[in-house]
Amino acid sequence: MVAPRLSPLTLALLAVSCGPAAGPAPAALAPAVVAIPPAPPQEAPARAAVEPAVDPSSPLSLPAAAAGPPPTWVEPPLAAQDRARAHQNPFREHREIAVGEHISIAAANGDVASAAGGPGVFAVHEQLGVVGPLKLPARSTWVGVAAAGAGPTNDALYAATPEGALHRAAGVHDALRPDGFAPRGSVAGATAWDAAGGLVAAAAGERVSVSADGGQRFTEAVVAPGKRVRAVLVRPDGVLAAVVEAPSRGQRPGPPDTFLSLDRGQTWKRSAFQPRSIERAGSWIWNGDATCPAVLSRDGQQWTRAALPDALYDRPRLDGALYLSTAIRAGAAGSFRSAVAPPPPEPPPRGAAAVGREPPCKRDGASGMGGVVGGVWGAYGPACEGALCLLHADPPAPPPTRTWIAAFGDGLCDPARVPPGGACAAHLARPPTFAVVDQLAGAVTPVAAPEGCPQPVALHGAAGVGVLVCRGAGGGAAIFVRGATGPWHAEGTQAIPAEALGPMAAAPDGTLLLRGSTPPASAQGREPLQALVRSPLPLGAAQAWRRVAAPDGVAALPAPGGAALLAISPAASTGGRLELALDRPGRPVLSLVRDVKVYQNLTRMEVRDDGRVRFRVLPKPAPEVPGRPRLPPPGPRDARWHELTRGGELVVEATETPAGPAEERRVGPAGR
Template sequence: MVAPRLSPPTLALLAVSCGPAAGPPPAALAPAAVAIPPAPPLEAPARTTGAPAVDPSSPLSLPAASIPPASWIEPALPEHQRAQAHRNLFREHREIALGEHVAIVAAKGDLAGAAGGAGLGVFAIHEKLGVVGPLRLPARSTWVGVAGPPNDALYAATPEGALHRAAGVHDALKPDGFAPRGSVAGATAWDAAGGLVAAAAGERVSVSADEGQTFTSAVVAPGKRVRAVLVRPDGVLAAVVEGPARGQRPGAPDTFLSLDRGQTWKRSAFQPRAVERAGSWIWNGDATCPAVLSRDGQQWTRAASPDLLHGRPPLDMALYLSTAIRASAAGSFRSAVAPPAPEPPPRGAAAAGREPPCKSDDEMGMGGIVGGIMGAYGAACEGALCLLQAAPPQPPPTRTWITTFGDGICDPALVPPGGACAAHLARPPTFAVVDQLASAVTPVAAPEGCPRPVTLHNAAGVGVLVCRGGGGGAAIFVRGAKGAWHAEGSQTIPAEALGPIAAAPDGTLLLAGPTLPASAPRREPLQALVRSPLPLGAAQAWRRIAVLDGVAAAPAPGGAALLATSPAASAGGRLDLALDRPGHPVLALARGVEVHQNLTRMEVRDDGRVRFRALPKPAPEVQGRLAPAPPGPREARWLELTHGGELVLEAPPAPAPPVEERRFGPAGR
C-alpha cells in the first residue's frame, strides 16, 4: 500500500497516551489545545521491494492488527433475536405492597412462581438501599405484605393460611430468610401495615399485633363472607363484606370499620362503590370523584385531592432498566405513611349513604393539547465538516446488557435551582446485569470509587461506566456478565463530555470526547479515548487522542483509531485520513481527498475497508427559497476510499450463489 498524494503535510495529529492517573487529579483542566505540540511527521506505509504496484482504484484496507481480539467479546445477537434487546423486562410489574421505605413489585404470575424460579421474580425497591431482588419467597406464596415499625418487615402467606416473616429485604434474599409465624386457616385475603397483620376467613377477620405470631378474630357481619380487609398504618381497619343477593345478582358489598384493632366492627355511614388502600389512604380509588376515609377512621371526605397522592412519585418507578443515570429526591416518594390520611371533613360535610355514580362533567374532557412541530435545524455544514455532527454507529446488541435502575437518591438541599438531581447524588443508582435471552436480571452495586456515575455505555458485551472523578475528570470502570467492576484509570477529559461509544469487531472501543459544531469560529482539537482489546482491568488499556482539525474518529482493530481531519482552509472540501496505533507513529492513509458530498458517518468495515456515508448537498437558496432539486436521487449512499485517495461509490455486495432448482419434464427427471 502506498501513501497517495504526498503533498506538503496538511494533516496535524497528536496521539496522547494516558493510563491510570498517578497521584491526585489536577486542580484545573487546561484546554486541550494548550498541551498540543507541533505535529510529528507522518509515517508513510512502506512498499515491499519487488512487490507489484497497488492499483490506485482498488479499495484501501487497513493494515493487519498486531494485538489479538479481546477474550471477553460477546457475539452480536442474530437479527431474529434483536427485537428482544433492550426491552423493558419489568413492563408488567406492579406494586403489590408498600411500607414506610420499601415497595414490593411483581408481575402477574411471578408471585406464585418466585420460589420455584419461574418468571422474572419479585423485587423490592428500598428508598435507602435501592433495588433488591429477586426475593426468595416461601413456596406457593399467594400474598406479600410489608409492616413495621421499627423496620419494614416482609410477610408472605400460602394458600393454607400459613404466615412467614422476613426481618427486612436483605433477609428476603436468603433461602431461609422467611421464618414461619402463625396461621389463619382458610384465609382468603390479607393486609399488613404499621404494627398489624390481618387476614379474612369466612365471616371473620383475624388480627395480629405481635408480628404474626398469634391472632385474635372477630365476626364482622354475621352470615356475610369477608371479601377484603384493609389495614391503615395507624391501626384503623376496613372490611368489605358480601351484600345480600338480589335475585340471581349479587348485591352491592358493604364496608365495615374498626377502631380497636379488629375486636369490634361497625357498618360505615358511607358506602363507597369500591374500596382500596394506597398507603394511608383507604378510598374509593376514583380520582375523578374521590371519597377518602378521614383521619378519625369514621367519616369520609370528598375534599381530599388525589394530587396529594399521585403527586408523589411511587417507588416502583425505579424498576425501569436504562443506561441513563437517574435519581429522585430523598423523602419525595409515596409510602405507607405519606401522604397521611386527610383531616375529617367540616361538620355536616361528611359523605353518607351509598355512593351514587360519579357526576363529573365528562363533556369538558382533558382538552386538546396542540403540539406544534418545530423544525430543529442545526448549523449548516459542508462536506467533511458534517462528520462533526454525526454520531458513531451504535455497537450491535449482545446477550448481556449492563444497565441501571432509576433508584438513585439525591439530597434536595444540595441541588441548585434548575439543577439535575442525578448530578448531586447522595446514593448512586443500583446497576444490573441483564441476560436478554433468559430474561434474567441480577442487581449489582455501583463500583467502589464511583459515588457520582455520569454515563453508562455498552459494547461487545461489557459495560463502560464513566464517573466524575476529582477535579471533574473522568474515572472509567468496566465489567462484563460475570465478575466485578474493574477500575481502568482516570482521564483529564471532563466526565460529562465523554460519549457516545463505538466498537471494532475485535473489542477495540472508542469513547468520543467533546466537539464543537462545524460553525464554531475556532475549532478545538477533536478528542477521544481509545481502549485496546486487552483483558478487563488491564493497566494502560485506555489512551487519549487529540486531533488538530479533526472531524471524526472511529475504532479500528488492534486498539487503533481511524482519524479524519479537514484543514480549516478547505471549508470541508478536503479530507485527510490517518491511522493511530498504540506503540506506532501515526500512519498517513490519504491526503487531500476531495469531498463533493456531505459526509455523515465514517466506518471501518469488517474486512478493513474504510467507507463513508454521504448525502448529496442540498440545492442552493435562490432569493430565500430553495432552487429546484437536481435530477437523480438524494438519499444517503455509501462511498469507499481507494488507494488513490478518492471516494467512490461502494460496490454492492456480491450476490448469493443461486439455489439449484430441480427441473421437471423429460429432460430434467
C-alpha cells in the same frame, strides 16, 4: 575489404608467438608466461522493489491488525432471531404489590405467582436501593410489608401460602436468604391479606383476623354476619376497611358493602359512604378514581371529595427504579410515595362528607393528560456543512450481546445539596445499583457501584462489558469496567472532564472508544477532537486506555488492535475536504487518504465488517431557480451510503440504488 578488429588479448598472443623477423637466435629460449588478470565478478542486478499497482477506484480498507484471540470478556453479537430481546426491560410487567415506610415490592403483573420464569420478585428500599430477587417461601400467594420498629430499615416482609400459613423476614436482606422467611402464625382458609404499620390482617369467610405482634397471634371478629369478606385493607394508623359481598338480587349480585374498624378489627361498622370500588395506596383508602376521587379521611369515618389526587401522584413510586437503562437516575430523599406519605386527608367540612352509594362519575370529557409531553427536534438537524456534519453524528451503536450491564434508577440525592435548577443525579448521596442482565434467560443480578465511584456520570456497554465513567478528583474521568462475572475493575483516571465523554463504540476485537465532547460545526478555531481508546486487553490491565487528540478532527471510530480511525477536515476548507488517518498505539500515525473532496453533507462514518470505510451522504438542498417550483429539502430517506475509495472518491455502495438522471442533477457531481 575491412580487416577484422582484434582484441588486445589476441594481439598480445600473436606478438609473443611470432617474435623478431631477423637476427641470431638466443642461446636458450625461455617459455613466455602471460598473466591474465581475472575478470572482476559481475554483481547480479538488484531487483527493483515492485509494488503492486493500487487501483484508485478500489474501496479503501483498514490495514489488518495483528491477529490474536480476542479477550475472554468479549462476547459475540446476539443471533438475528434473538435481537428482538435486546435491551428490553425485564421489569416492564412488574407492578407494585406492597409498600412500607421505606420499601416497595414489585412482581410481574402485580401477582406473586406470575413471577416464576422471569427475574422474580424485587424490592426497592429508599436507603439501600434495589434488592432481589427475594427468596419467598414456596407457593407464596401474597407478600406484604409492616413496620417492625423504629429506624430507616424498620420494614418487615411477610408472605402467605394458600393454606393460610404466614412467614416473616425481619428485613430486606433477610429476604434474600433461602431461610430468611421464618414461619409465624396462620389463618386457616384466608383468602385476602394486607399489612401496614404494625398490623397484619387476613380475611377468611365472614371474619377478619388481625395480628399486632408480627403475625404470631391473631384475634378475629365477624364483620357482617352471613357475608363473606372479599378484601381487607389496613391503614398504617390502625384504621381497617373490609369489603363484603352483598346478597344477590335475583340473578345479579348486589353491590359490595364497605365496613370500617377504628379499633384494630375488634368491632366493625358499615360505612356511611359506599364507594363503587376501593383500594389502598399507601395511607390512602379511596375509590381509585382520579377524576372523581373519594378518600377516607384521617378520622377513619368520613369520606372527602376535596382531596386532590396530585398529592398522591406527585410523589414518585419507589418501584419506578426497576426500569433498567444506561442513564444515571436518582430521586430526592423523602420525596417518594410510601405507607405514610402522603398522609390521609383532613376530614371534610361539616355537611360536606360523601354519603350513600357512590353515583357514576360525571366526567367533563378531559383526558387528564393535558399539556405537551414531548417536543420535536428540527427535521433536518443543526446547520452544518460537508464533513463538519460528522461532528453532530453519534458513532454506530455496538451490536447487542447476551450480557448487558445496566443501571437501576434508585440513586438517591440530598435535596439540600442540589443547587436551584440542578439535576438530582449530578449530586448523589448514594449512587444507583447496577445490574448484570442475561438477555436470553431474563435473569437480573444486582451489583453495587464500585468503591471509589461516589458520583457516576455515564454508563456505556459493548461486547458484553460495561464501562462506568465517574467524576474523579479534580473532575477528571475515572474509568471502571466489569464483565458478566467478576468485580468492577478500576482502570485509572484520565485528564478529561467526566461529563465531556460521549457515546462509546467498539471494534470486533474489543477495542473501545469513548468520544469527547465536540464543538459546534460552525465554530472557528475549534478545539481538537478528543477520544479515549481502550486496547483489547484483559479487564483491569494497566495502561489499557490512552487519550487521542486530533486537531481539526470531526469523527473518531475504534479500529482493531487498539487503534482509532480519525476523520479530519481542515478548518480552512469549511467542511469541503476530508482526510483519514489511523492512530495506532506505540506507532506513528498512518495517513490513509488525503484531500477527499466533499460536495454533500456527511452525516455518519462507519467501518464495515470487512474493514471498508463508508459514509452516509445527505444531499444538500437544491438552489432556488426563479420561475421553477421550490423542491423540498432532502430528508433522512434521501441519504445514501457511499464507500471511500483509495483514490479519495466517495461512490455509492453497490447495494445502494444508483441515482437517476433527475436525482443526479439534484445531488451533484458523480452522485457525491
